[in-house]
Amino acid sequence: MGAASEEPTAVDGKRRQRAAATKEQLLVAAREVFEERGYQAATVGAITKLANTAHGTFYLYFKNKEDVFGEIITEVVRELYERSLGPFVSLPPEGGVNRTPDAIRALLTVFAEHRGLWRALLEAVLQSATIEQRWLDLRRTFTDRIMIRLGELEAAGTARPLDAEVVAHALVAMVEWFAFAGCVFEEPDPATIGIDRSTAVLADIWTRAISL
Amino acid sequence: MGAASEEPTAVDGKRRQRAAATKEQLLVAAREVFEERGYQAATVGAITKLANTAHGTFYLYFKNKEDVFGEIITEVVRELYERSLGPFVSLPPEGGVNRTPDAIRALLTVFAEHRGLWRALLEAVLQSATIEQRWLDLRRTFTDRIMIRLGELEAAGTARPLDAEVVAHALVAMVEWFAFAGCVFEEPDPATIGIDRSTAVLADIWTRAISL
Amino acid sequence: MGAASEEPTAVDGKRRQRAAATKEQLLVAAREVFEERGYQAATVGAITKLANTAHGTFYLYFKNKEDVFGEIITEVVRELYERSLGPFVSLPPEGGVNRTPDAIRALLTVFAEHRGLWRALLEAVLQSATIEQRWLDLRRTFTDRIMIRLGELEAAGTARPLDAEVVAHALVAMVEWFAFAGCVFEEPDPATIGIDRSTAVLADIWTRAISL
Amino acid sequence: MGAASEEPTAVDGKRRQRAAATKEQLLVAAREVFEERGYQAATVGAITKLANTAHGTFYLYFKNKEDVFGEIITEVVRELYERSLGPFVSLPPEGGVNRTPDAIRALLTVFAEHRGLWRALLEAVLQSATIEQRWLDLRRTFTDRIMIRLGELEAAGTARPLDAEVVAHALVAMVEWFAFAGCVFEEPDPATIGIDRSTAVLADIWTRAISL
DNA sequence: CATGAATGAGACTTCATTCAT
DNA sequence: AATGAATGAAGTCTCATTCAT
Known part of the structure; x- marks a missing residue:
C-alpha cells in the first residue's frame, strides 16, 4: 500500500x-x-x-516434529556419507590398497559421535512413514553406490562374479546393524570391543565376501 | 485352607x-x-x-501392553530359534555338509511369516526398556550359541582362527538386519529378490567369513 | 419337595x-x-x-465396603465407650474422687491401640453418608451422656451452672480431636508427649471448665 | 536473550x-x-x-487437583489466621480486656463462611500426603503462636504455670474440632446453637484453662 | 455356601497444533 | 517475525459389583 x-x-x-x-x-x-x-x-x-x-x-x-527431524537426519546422513563411503568410492577400483577398513572405521566413528541420534532415527523411521521414506532414499545412496562399485570391481577383475544387489544389501546390513546395535543397545559394547577389532572383523568379512 | x-x-x-x-x-x-x-x-x-x-x-x-507384547515376542523368538539356529547347532561341527543355508533359509522364512510383528518388535524394543532387555536376552541366546560354535569349528580345524565374539556379532547383524530390512522396509523387496538368492548370498558370505 | x-x-x-x-x-x-x-x-x-x-x-x-466398615466401626466405638465413658458415668455424681482422668486416659489408650482405624474412620465418615450417620449416632451416645452428667453434677452442686449442651460438645471436641490428631497426624506426637501429660492437661481443662 | x-x-x-x-x-x-x-x-x-x-x-x-487445592486452602487458612488469631496475638499480653471471645467468634465466622470447603479440607488432608503436610504446617502456625502466647501470659503473671505445649494443642483441638463438627456434621447444629453461645462457652473454657 | 471370571464406567494427563495479538 | 494461551482428542488403568457354575 x-x-x-x-x-x-x-x-x-x-x-x-x-x-x-x-x-x-x-x-x-x-x-x-x-x-x-x-x-x-x-x-x-x-x-x-x-x-x-x-x-x-x-x-x-x-511443519511438525517429523519435519525438523527430517532436516536433522538428512544432515547427519550426509555427514556419514561424506566421511565414510564418499572418499572410498571416489577412488579408482584398481587401487592397490584396500580402503575398506578406512571406510568402515569412519562409519563406526560417525555413529559413535551421535549415539542418541541413531536411536532416534530408528524410532522415527518406524513411527513416521515420511521419515521412513526419506531415510530409505538416503540409504539407497549407499547401497546403490556399493552395488555400482561391486560391478566396477567385478569388471576390473578385482572381485569375483557376484549377485551384486543382494551382496550389497547384505554387507550394508552387516555394517549398519553392527553400528546401530553398538550405539543403541551396546551389544556388543563398543567400549569393550574397541573400534579396531570391529573395523578389522567387518572389513575382513567384507573383503572375503567379494574377493576372488 | x-x-x-x-x-x-x-x-x-x-x-x-x-x-x-x-x-x-x-x-x-x-x-x-x-x-x-x-x-x-x-x-x-x-x-x-x-x-x-x-x-x-x-x-x-x-499387566499392560508391554506385558502382552513380552509374551508374544518370547513365543515368536522361541519359534525362530527352534526352526533356524536350534537344528543347526545341534549337529556335530565336523559334519561334511554345510547346514548354514538351511538355518538362514529357515530364519528368513520365519521372519516372512510374521512381517508386521518384527516391525512391532523393533518399535517396542526402542520404546520400552523392559522389552529391550527381554529382547537382548533372547538375542544373546543366538550370538552366544554362535560364538560357541565358532570356537568348536575352530577347534575342529574347520574354521580359521577368528575373533569369535566380534565375528559372531557381525554375522548375526548381517542376517538379522537383512531379514528385518526385508520385512520391515521391503529393502530389498523380498518378493523381487526371492528367498533363494538371499539365502545363497548370506550363507556364502557367512561361510567365507569363517572358512580357512 | x-x-x-x-x-x-x-x-x-x-x-x-x-x-x-x-x-x-x-x-x-x-x-x-x-x-x-x-x-x-x-x-x-x-x-x-x-x-x-x-x-x-x-x-x-x-453389601459393600461401607457395610463392613460400619460393622467394624460399631464394634470399635462400643469398645471405646465401654472402656472410657461407660465406667465413668455409672458412678454417682457426688463421688469424692475425680474420675475424669481415668476416663480420658482410657480413651487415649483405646485410640492408640487402633491408630490406623481412626484415620480410616475419619475418611469413611467424610466419604459415605451412611457411615457418617452411623458415626454421628454413636457419637451422640457420648455427648448425650455427658450432657446428662453435667446436669446431674449441676444438680448435685458439684458443678456450676452451665450451658450443658454446648459445654458437652466443646469438651468432647477437645478430647476427641486431641486424640484423633495424635494418632492420625502425630500432632502433637504422642510418643513425645506421653499419655500422662496429655491426660493431666485434658482432665485439668475439663475439670476447670465445669467446676464452681 | x-x-x-x-x-x-x-x-x-x-x-x-x-x-x-x-x-x-x-x-x-x-x-x-x-x-x-x-x-x-x-x-x-x-x-x-x-x-x-x-x-x-x-x-x-x-499440576493437578492436589495443586489447586493447595492454593485454595492456603488462601483460606491465611484468611482464617488474619481474621482470628492474628489480631489477637498482636496485642500486648497484659491487655486489660480479654480478647479471646473476639478471636473465637472470628474463627467460627470464617468457618461458617466456607462450610463446604472445610469438609473438603478434611478429606484432602486424609487423601493426600502433600496436602496433609501443607495443612499441618499452616496449622502449626496457630499452635506455635498460641504456645508462645501462653508463655508470655505466664511470664506476665496473667496465666498460671502451664504445660504450654499440651495446653495449646488441647485448646486448639477444642476450638478447631468444634468448628469443624459444626460446619461439617452440623453437630451441634450451628443454626440452633448460635454463634453467641458457642463463642461464650469456648472462650470461657479457654480462659478458665489458663487463668490463675 | 462358595467361587472367580467378566464387566464397563470414569478420571487423569499429555501435547501437537492453532490463532489472535 | 514472534508470542504463548487455549484447545481437545486419546489412551491408560482400577475396582465395585454381578452371575453362571
Missing part, C-alpha cells in the same frame, strides 16, 4: 538473518532433545524451551 | 479352561493388532475390541 | 458355623486392611485376598 | 492479564466444585466445565 513495501532491502536483510538465526537455534535444540530423549519422547515444547523460543515459533520454521 | 478345597475338579476345570480360552483370545487379538498397527499405535482398546472382551478383562491377564 | 428340607438340623448347624467362620475371617481381614490402607484405598479385593476367600464371597456377607 | 525482549509492554501486559483471568476463573470454579462435592469427588473435568475452559487448560495453571 505505502512506499514501505517497495524498498525491501535494508530491513529485509536483517529480518532474514534473524529468521535464519532462530531456525538455527531451533535446529540445534531439536538435535539435542532428540539425542537425549529419542524421537517419540521428544516434544515440541522441550525443543522450544531449550531454544529459548516461544512454542508457536517452532511452527514458523517446521 | 478356605472352604474351597473340597470339590476342586468339575467346576474348577471348566473355569480354568474358560479363563485360558479368554487369555488365548486376547493373545491372538493382540498379535493381530500389533501386526497391523505396530507397537506404539496399538491400544488395549483395540485388542479387547478384537477379542470381544471388556476393556477391563485385559488387565486380568496382563 | 423331598424330605430333605424338613430336617434342617444337623447339616444346617454345620453350615451356619462355617458361614460364621467365613464372615469372621472377612471381618478380621477387613479390619487389617482398613488399618493399613485407610478407608478409601482399601479394596474388596485386598480384603478377600487376606481372608483367603473368593472375591464374590465378600458380597455374601456384606 | 531470544528475539522476544524488544517490546514487552503492550501485548505482553494484555496476555498476562488474560492468563491471570483464566487462572482466576479456574480457581473460582475449583473452589465451588470442592465446596459442593468435597475433595475426592471433585474432578478436573467438573472444574474446567464450570470455568468454561478446555480440559487441558487446567494443566496450564496447576
Whole structure:
C-alpha cells in the first residue's frame, strides 16, 4: 500500500538473518532433545524451551516434529556419507590398497559421535512413514553406490562374479546393524570391543565376501 | 485352607479352561493388532475390541501392553530359534555338509511369516526398556550359541582362527538386519529378490567369513 | 419337595458355623486392611485376598465396603465407650474422687491401640453418608451422656451452672480431636508427649471448665 | 536473550492479564466444585466445565487437583489466621480486656463462611500426603503462636504455670474440632446453637484453662 | 455356601497444533 | 517475525459389583 513495501532491502536483510538465526537455534535444540530423549519422547515444547523460543515459533520454521527431524537426519546422513563411503568410492577400483577398513572405521566413528541420534532415527523411521521414506532414499545412496562399485570391481577383475544387489544389501546390513546395535543397545559394547577389532572383523568379512 | 478345597475338579476345570480360552483370545487379538498397527499405535482398546472382551478383562491377564507384547515376542523368538539356529547347532561341527543355508533359509522364512510383528518388535524394543532387555536376552541366546560354535569349528580345524565374539556379532547383524530390512522396509523387496538368492548370498558370505 | 428340607438340623448347624467362620475371617481381614490402607484405598479385593476367600464371597456377607466398615466401626466405638465413658458415668455424681482422668486416659489408650482405624474412620465418615450417620449416632451416645452428667453434677452442686449442651460438645471436641490428631497426624506426637501429660492437661481443662 | 525482549509492554501486559483471568476463573470454579462435592469427588473435568475452559487448560495453571487445592486452602487458612488469631496475638499480653471471645467468634465466622470447603479440607488432608503436610504446617502456625502466647501470659503473671505445649494443642483441638463438627456434621447444629453461645462457652473454657 | 471370571464406567494427563495479538 | 494461551482428542488403568457354575 505505502512506499514501505517497495524498498525491501535494508530491513529485509536483517529480518532474514534473524529468521535464519532462530531456525538455527531451533535446529540445534531439536538435535539435542532428540539425542537425549529419542524421537517419540521428544516434544515440541522441550525443543522450544531449550531454544529459548516461544512454542508457536517452532511452527514458523517446521511443519511438525517429523519435519525438523527430517532436516536433522538428512544432515547427519550426509555427514556419514561424506566421511565414510564418499572418499572410498571416489577412488579408482584398481587401487592397490584396500580402503575398506578406512571406510568402515569412519562409519563406526560417525555413529559413535551421535549415539542418541541413531536411536532416534530408528524410532522415527518406524513411527513416521515420511521419515521412513526419506531415510530409505538416503540409504539407497549407499547401497546403490556399493552395488555400482561391486560391478566396477567385478569388471576390473578385482572381485569375483557376484549377485551384486543382494551382496550389497547384505554387507550394508552387516555394517549398519553392527553400528546401530553398538550405539543403541551396546551389544556388543563398543567400549569393550574397541573400534579396531570391529573395523578389522567387518572389513575382513567384507573383503572375503567379494574377493576372488 | 478356605472352604474351597473340597470339590476342586468339575467346576474348577471348566473355569480354568474358560479363563485360558479368554487369555488365548486376547493373545491372538493382540498379535493381530500389533501386526497391523505396530507397537506404539496399538491400544488395549483395540485388542479387547478384537477379542470381544471388556476393556477391563485385559488387565486380568496382563499387566499392560508391554506385558502382552513380552509374551508374544518370547513365543515368536522361541519359534525362530527352534526352526533356524536350534537344528543347526545341534549337529556335530565336523559334519561334511554345510547346514548354514538351511538355518538362514529357515530364519528368513520365519521372519516372512510374521512381517508386521518384527516391525512391532523393533518399535517396542526402542520404546520400552523392559522389552529391550527381554529382547537382548533372547538375542544373546543366538550370538552366544554362535560364538560357541565358532570356537568348536575352530577347534575342529574347520574354521580359521577368528575373533569369535566380534565375528559372531557381525554375522548375526548381517542376517538379522537383512531379514528385518526385508520385512520391515521391503529393502530389498523380498518378493523381487526371492528367498533363494538371499539365502545363497548370506550363507556364502557367512561361510567365507569363517572358512580357512 | 423331598424330605430333605424338613430336617434342617444337623447339616444346617454345620453350615451356619462355617458361614460364621467365613464372615469372621472377612471381618478380621477387613479390619487389617482398613488399618493399613485407610478407608478409601482399601479394596474388596485386598480384603478377600487376606481372608483367603473368593472375591464374590465378600458380597455374601456384606453389601459393600461401607457395610463392613460400619460393622467394624460399631464394634470399635462400643469398645471405646465401654472402656472410657461407660465406667465413668455409672458412678454417682457426688463421688469424692475425680474420675475424669481415668476416663480420658482410657480413651487415649483405646485410640492408640487402633491408630490406623481412626484415620480410616475419619475418611469413611467424610466419604459415605451412611457411615457418617452411623458415626454421628454413636457419637451422640457420648455427648448425650455427658450432657446428662453435667446436669446431674449441676444438680448435685458439684458443678456450676452451665450451658450443658454446648459445654458437652466443646469438651468432647477437645478430647476427641486431641486424640484423633495424635494418632492420625502425630500432632502433637504422642510418643513425645506421653499419655500422662496429655491426660493431666485434658482432665485439668475439663475439670476447670465445669467446676464452681 | 531470544528475539522476544524488544517490546514487552503492550501485548505482553494484555496476555498476562488474560492468563491471570483464566487462572482466576479456574480457581473460582475449583473452589465451588470442592465446596459442593468435597475433595475426592471433585474432578478436573467438573472444574474446567464450570470455568468454561478446555480440559487441558487446567494443566496450564496447576499440576493437578492436589495443586489447586493447595492454593485454595492456603488462601483460606491465611484468611482464617488474619481474621482470628492474628489480631489477637498482636496485642500486648497484659491487655486489660480479654480478647479471646473476639478471636473465637472470628474463627467460627470464617468457618461458617466456607462450610463446604472445610469438609473438603478434611478429606484432602486424609487423601493426600502433600496436602496433609501443607495443612499441618499452616496449622502449626496457630499452635506455635498460641504456645508462645501462653508463655508470655505466664511470664506476665496473667496465666498460671502451664504445660504450654499440651495446653495449646488441647485448646486448639477444642476450638478447631468444634468448628469443624459444626460446619461439617452440623453437630451441634450451628443454626440452633448460635454463634453467641458457642463463642461464650469456648472462650470461657479457654480462659478458665489458663487463668490463675 | 462358595467361587472367580467378566464387566464397563470414569478420571487423569499429555501435547501437537492453532490463532489472535 | 514472534508470542504463548487455549484447545481437545486419546489412551491408560482400577475396582465395585454381578452371575453362571
